[in-house]
Amino acid sequence: MTDLIDSAAAYEADAGNREPQPVEDEVFAIADRARAASRKLARATRAWKDRALLAIGAELLAQQDRVLAANAVDIAAARESGTSAALLDRMSLNAERIAKLAAALAGLAALPDPVGTVVRGQTLPNGLRLRQVSVPMGVVAAIYEARPNVTIDIAGLALKSGNAVILRGGSAVAQTNLALLNVIRDALEQVGLPADAVQSVDAYGREGGAVLMRARGRVDVLIPRGGRELIQTVVNNSSVPVIETGEGNVHIFIDESAPVGSAVEILLNSKTQRPSVCNTVETLLVHSASPALVPVLTALAEAGVRLHVDARVMSALPAGIEASLADDTDWATEYMDLDLAVGMVDSLDEAIRHIRRWTTGHTEAILSNDLGHTERFVAEVDSAAVIVNASTRFTDGGEFGLGAEVGISTQKLHARGPMGLAELTTTKWIVHGEGQVRG
Amino acid sequence: MTDLIDSAAAYEADAGNREPQPVEDEVFAIADRARAASRKLARATRAWKDRALLAIGAELLAQQDRVLAANAVDIAAARESGTSAALLDRMSLNAERIAKLAAALAGLAALPDPVGTVVRGQTLPNGLRLRQVSVPMGVVAAIYEARPNVTIDIAGLALKSGNAVILRGGSAVAQTNLALLNVIRDALEQVGLPADAVQSVDAYGREGGAVLMRARGRVDVLIPRGGRELIQTVVNNSSVPVIETGEGNVHIFIDESAPVGSAVEILLNSKTQRPSVCNTVETLLVHSASPALVPVLTALAEAGVRLHVDARVMSALPAGIEASLADDTDWATEYMDLDLAVGMVDSLDEAIRHIRRWTTGHTEAILSNDLGHTERFVAEVDSAAVIVNASTRFTDGGEFGLGAEVGISTQKLHARGPMGLAELTTTKWIVHGEGQVRG
Structure with a gap:
């Protein structure tokens, strides 16, 4: 670059x-x-x-x-x-x-x-x-x-x-x-x-x-x-106001209750459909009690994804799936390529803590059938887009129906998330009176 | 200060x-x-x-x-x-x-x-x-x-x-x-x-x-x-995003067609009701064919306003009204006191040009009965608030019905004009699916 x-x-x-x-x-x-x-x-x-x-x-x-x-x-x-x-x-x-x-x-x-x-x-x-x-x-x-x-x-x-x-x-x-x-x-x-x-x-x-x-x-x-x-x-x-766009260290958390087939499909789509863009997933966190780990990683490896995994995931890998050991660099990296960091967590809280530490605030997703967990994830993860049970690739002005896309804002001021044409405008207050003065 | x-x-x-x-x-x-x-x-x-x-x-x-x-x-x-x-x-x-x-x-x-x-x-x-x-x-x-x-x-x-x-x-x-x-x-x-x-x-x-x-x-x-x-x-x-508030070099333009009595009232209110705040008027521009100049300046002088006027206004002043000659410092100054710069212009265009050169983008007002002129003023003056036929003192979160006021933003990003509580929030996109992937 x-x-x-x-x-x-x-x-x-x-x-x-x-x-x-x-x-x-x-x-x-x-x-x-x-x-x-x-x-x-x-x-x-x-x-x-x-x-x-x-x-x-x-x-x-x-x-x-x-x-x-x-x-x-x-x-x-x-x-x-x-x-x-x-x-x-x-x-x-x-x-x-x-x-x-x-x-x-x-x-x-x-x-x-x-x-x-x-x-x-x-x-x-x-x-x-x-x-x-x-x-x-x-x-x-x-x-x-x-x-x-x-x-x-x-x-x-x-x-x-x-x-x-x-x-x-x-x-x-x-x-x-x-x-x-x-x-x-x-x-x-x-x-x-x-x-x-x-x-x-x-x-x-x-x-x-x-x-x-x-x-x-x-x-x-x-x-x-x-x-x-x-x-x-x-x-x-810059002393001129800036709109910061595009950095996406995107996470998906697979909760214990997530259906396996759907998790496989969403991960494949989020990682392999277009790996070079900012809404592609970069880190997968899997609940230690989820049955989805092996099917998801197998499917990803078959699709050519290079896996960077923590020690617990490494020891759970089936024979024939290769992976390298992840370190903090992996948690921090926006690969924008067919690479994925994978970690195992024991709870929703541990997943949220990991995300808070490493997120760029672009997009995070939870795959879960537990309403209490999805509600907490949505409320507690502070990113421009928080997705429940769908691909992270949907964070996009076109997909959101905004028409043209200027970029994906990762800041909180003025525009957050996909920016359409409206975000290139400001406002003016127009006041019409007939001689009013302030009392 | x-x-x-x-x-x-x-x-x-x-x-x-x-x-x-x-x-x-x-x-x-x-x-x-x-x-x-x-x-x-x-x-x-x-x-x-x-x-x-x-x-x-x-x-x-x-x-x-x-x-x-x-x-x-x-x-x-x-x-x-x-x-x-x-x-x-x-x-x-x-x-x-x-x-x-x-x-x-x-x-x-x-x-x-x-x-x-x-x-x-x-x-x-x-x-x-x-x-x-x-x-x-x-x-x-x-x-x-x-x-x-x-x-x-x-x-x-x-x-x-x-x-x-x-x-x-x-x-x-x-x-x-x-x-x-x-x-x-x-x-x-x-x-x-x-x-x-x-x-x-x-x-x-x-x-x-x-x-x-x-x-x-x-x-x-x-x-x-x-x-x-x-x-x-x-x-x-600051590298942290800033919301810039409060600088108000506020202008009023009295057009040829403005009713004199209303102009007097609005100027008195805009200048003397609370001169130390940002929505008080600091420069008055008067059309050369307006009959309002003398009555307005007389009323302001009687209210204790010190006038800083250009040469044409000076020569039009009636006996007994004192004024000093204005220079570029006066056009640029936010007095926040009982001082007012006063200039004479021959057209709406000249008024708009003056405003564009000296405004801080807070509030400007036109007093006029000419619809074409008020429409052009509203469209061509690029300030947070543009007021037709009313006091500039209305640019205020409380007056605008926003409840609490954080300040008056003079920038274009995120918030412009009176900022209420809503301007201390950002947004989050929340997406709920049932396994959707992007095609």
């Missing part, structure tokens, strides 16, 4: 030892242009914003050759510098992927407008008419890894929610991102929206991202998208 | 030049005890939490002599060190003020529980039952000035919303705060709730506050309460 982002240590060195730089002036000027554009965007109708999204999709297909040529330059340079095949794949665009991006923009256009919802409203005893209405944040910034699809994705989400956006993508795909930015800006101009609604600070390299982090007042919210290192760097260095 | 808080520069020096300290260990241990207490509090019923609030009120009256004796020690020391009479007044408790604090706690007990509200919920096509439910934040920390009433106020708000709280008050009233903390903890023990639900780091002085700011993960949200300097220090130095 570290190949995909610019070094966190370098960001921190910048933060600790900075003087006002010309780059700061230029990035602040970009932010000020974004602010001006955001004012037009905030008043744009849904129909107008949707036209822009569809125009970006169309322009993406029209300029496909140019985009793919730019991507080929980035890929060639990355290959030369020894980038792994897996990372090269995430950096690559092709005709099929571009078609998918255009289709996703059309899907976004089909969603309702998150702006203008009356969240609360009433007439006060003195006759004041009060409404709390959803409005765009204003200027959103995103710092993300070398994944060109995120450029289109974030720009689309920001536009749909009426926000201007400033992008800082991984330098390894700078040429691709520049081509995509031109596509977006051309499309915005076609429909008569300000091109400065989508801008990039990629030209300023690492320092561009560092300035965004200290642009409090100019940037309303900063969203880091990517791996742990990127997110922690932004969280630690 | 700077006498009330510990120096911002000193906080920043600490942040820039720190090594792990024993104080850090101790404050982190306090935070961990707060976390344990928060788990009990999160499951406490409304009736139980309300018993605690009433017990604190009763204990406050029972231990009044001890509290007042501690306060006398603080006040004597502050007087000796030359603290101004106004600040001494804000630091002082007496029997009447203690009775008011107890009454406020009873008022809080009468409010509905913000915890347990189902915010959204549906059954998904696959049969999963989904609920998003309000839950406490967990551990809240507050950093505030030398005002003993805030100690009781914040503790009450935190308890009612099911949160544990860590307090850091101004050192000048450390003895008073310690006595109040003992009152609160005694009351918690009486009703069987953990005393560690309310703790203080005052014993660690400035460093205690500095550690709270870097206790990300241990502290869920940090709320600075006080003047601009305190708030900016916390915002700039």
Whole structure:
């Protein structure tokens, strides 16, 4: 993952030892242009914003050759510098992927407008008419890894929610991102929206991202998208409010009373359906009296899952199932791969204690037929999503019916769990009177 | 104001030049005890939490002599060190003020529980039952000035919303705060709730506050309460999410069509009813064709308001009305006193441009009978509250019907405008299934 982002240590060195730089002036000027554009965007109708999204999709297909040529330059340079095949794949665009991006923009256009919802409203005893209405944040910034699809994705989400956006993508795909930015800006101009609604600070390299982090007042919210290192760097260095997303050290607890067949199915789904994403399970805790341990681990091993187990699980393993001995590193690790840590516990309390120690607060699940236990698990586990008797893979904006997904927030402020378009808005209190004064 | 808080520069020096300290260990241990207490509090019923609030009120009256004796020690020391009479007044408790604090706690007990509200919920096509439910934040920390009433106020708000709280008050009233903390903890023990639900780091002085700011993960949200300097220090130095409250450089624009009598009443109310609070007006902009300028300024001058006016207003002043010439400092200043900056503009657009340049995003109002103008003002002014034809003094949790008020948020994330108890909660997604897996 570290190949995909610019070094966190370098960001921190910048933060600790900075003087006002010309780059700061230029990035602040970009932010000020974004602010001006955001004012037009905030008043744009849904129909107008949707036209822009569809125009970006169309322009993406029209300029496909140019985009793919730019991507080929980035890929060639990355290959030369020894980038792994897996990372090269995430950096690559092709005709099929571009078609998918255009289709996703059309899907976004089909969603309702998150702006203008009356969240609360009433007439006060003195006759004041009060409404709390959803409005765009204003200027959103995103710092993300070398994944060109995120450029289109974030720009689309920001536009749909009426926000201007400033992008800082991984330098390894700078040429691709520049081509995509031109596509977006051309499309915005076609429909008569300000091109400065989508801008990039990629030209300023690492320092561009560092300035965004200290642009409090100019940037309303900063969203880091990517791996742990990127997110922690932004969280630690930003004075702009951050929405932290995506770290998921997800647990499943199989209680004594859980039906074995269902436990097998849920574990297979939670671990193997898509192991590289944040809602995949990373630690399994099994009650010592559960009959599910051997069937579940057998099924997982057959599906190619590498097991990292504590001593009690090790001694319960049937012949032919291999496992390594787990230590604290395993309990702490978000593998995002076909690996699973497995521990044995003697009670619900022991399971909850383990989860409290190691969770990232993303998603935890209990498999149980004991109502008292499921109620306690739901009440006492402090995570964005707590699931009873279902796969952890359901923690997802699409699955939850939120339409588009901005990310999965693991913080408690503003947004928690899957974030949809509504979470890219704030509110404004609008008060209408006829001369009222306070008594 | 700077006498009330510990120096911002000193906080920043600490942040820039720190090594792990024993104080850090101790404050982190306090935070961990707060976390344990928060788990009990999160499951406490409304009736139980309300018993605690009433017990604190009763204990406050029972231990009044001890509290007042501690306060006398603080006040004597502050007087000796030359603290101004106004600040001494804000630091002082007496029997009447203690009775008011107890009454406020009873008022809080009468409010509905913000915890347990189902915010959204549906059954998904696959049969999963989904609920998003309000839950406490967990551990809240507050950093505030030398005002003993805030100690009781914040503790009450935190308890009612099911949160544990860590307090850091101004050192000048450390003895008073310690006595109040003992009152609160005694009351918690009486009703069987953990005393560690309310703790203080005052014993660690400035460093205690500095550690709270870097206790990300241990502290869920940090709320600075006080003047601009305190708030900016916390915002700039905290890696814990902050809710920024209270700065109000509030504007009123009198449009050409505003009725004169109503404009006079609204300006008098907005400026003179309580000039020391954040929702008082600080800048008045008057349309050059409005007949209201002279009557409004005459009424304000008669009410003792000192006017700071631009050159065009100066030349329009009638004989006998005094004013000083305003400069950019006046447009930027939140006087919080009987001072008002006054400028003349030739259009709604010019008024909006002025507001955009100088606003802190708290509250702005337009007085107008022109529907097109009021609609544009409401849409284009980006503040937490936008008011049409009423006093700016209405931006207030109590006036808005939110019950208790935590503060007025001037940021866009999580809470914007008057914050009630609901804004001290987050949400949890709870998912119930019968074995569903993702396809």
